[in-house]
Amino acid sequence: MPALCRDCLTQIAPSRRCPVCGSPRVVSHAELYDLSIAHMDCDAFYASVEKRDNPALNGKPVIIGGGHRGVVSTACYIARIKGVRSAMPMFQALKLCPEAIVIKPRMDAYVEASRAIRAMMEELTPAIQPLSLDEAFLDMTGTTKLHGVPPAVMLAKLVRRMKTELGLTGSIGLSHNKFLAKLASDLDKPHGFSVIGAAETQTFLSNKPVSMIWGVGAATLGALNQAGIQTFSDLLRWERTDLIARFGSLGDRLWHLARGQDKRQVSAHEPMKSISNETT
Structure with a gap:
């Protein structure tokens, strides 16, 4: 099985550590x-840029967003451990993580x-x-x-x-x-x-929640759940025609995604969806 050290970039045999540099950051598949x-x-991203530009912030919870009455744009992983999430009201975020340093977006x-x-x-x-x-x-x-x-x-x-x-x-x-x-x-x-x-696609998806599908928001997720669809396995039990009848063009997309199929091309001409995803 092929393996790669992500630190020294050496192509190696599968191992828990790279035999060349000793790094444990090995990916094999x-x-x-x-x-x-x-x-x-x-x-x-935003919080990482702030910590890079101000090393005094390292090791501290950082929230990017407006003032006390604003909302959270994003937060570093330290703040996320406390429950802080994007789009959360700032007052709520500061209740969860009162020691957080709030920074306006740059x-x-x-x-x-x-x-x-x-x-x-x-x-x-x-x-x-x-x-x-x-x-x-x-x-x-x-x-x-x-x-x-x-x-x-x-x-x-x-x-x-x-x-x-x-x-x-x-x-x-x-x-x-x-x-x-x-x-x-x-x-x-x-x-x-x-x-x-490709070989593991169906097994990987089977028990995953449909909420993992990019673009499935609260309203769509509610409609899917109402139809008894919570996982990809649930989707597989539906006929393609029934999904289309129930959900329109989304139903056809869901039928393909349930099988790990996506024919969309990587297109340099597609407009950006947002300034920043900032949930990861």
């Missing part, structure tokens, strides 16, 4: 060097950092689809010949450069389509690298 659709998601700094990351991505592939300042899809198909190594190695190199050159970390999801790549990037945060291969 049967399809590691065959997959080429990736999702890169920065870790607590969009110029975040945009500058995002541009630097984008420039690194462009050295890997022209097929980049940014979703926001802090996350993007990359299609690395056909780049092995260009770089001399599989996409997984270049993606590990990307996040290593982000950390060493920019002082920021990101998590990689690698799979055979966009839907699964985005799911994978959330599996091992922060600073993770997760793989969902």
Whole structure:
């Protein structure tokens, strides 16, 4: 089974530690060097930029947002452990984490950092689809010949450069389509690298909640739950025609996603969905 040290980028045999540098940050998967659709998601992006630019904040809970009457834009992982979440009223966040340091957003700094990351991505592939300042899809198909190594190695190199050159970390999801790549990037945060291969797709999805589907908000989730659909296994029990009759075009999309199918291409021409996802 192929394995890769995410620190020294050596391709190795499966091992708990890299035999070259001793790092425990080893990723191994049967399809590691065959997959080429990736999702890169920065870790607590706004808060990470603030901590990078002000080392005195390291080790402290940081919340980005307005004043006491405002809302939380994002929070670092220390504050999240206390229950702080994006879009939470600030007074509620400070009740959960009264020792938190609240900082107003500095969009110029975040945009500058995002541009630097984008420039690194462009050295890997022209097929980049940014979703926001802090996350993007990359299609690395056909780049092995260009770089001399599989996409997984270049993606590990990307996040290593982000950390060493920019002082920021990101998590990689690698799979055979966009839907699964985005799911994978959330599996091992922060600073993770997760793989969902074609062979394991159905097994991986079977017991997962449909709330994991990107774009399924509270209203849609409520409608699905009302229909008795809580997991991907529940979706599999529905006929395609019945899902379409009940949920329209969404039903057709759900039928495909339940089977791990997503034919959407990584498109550099898609508009960004938001300034920042900032939930991860």
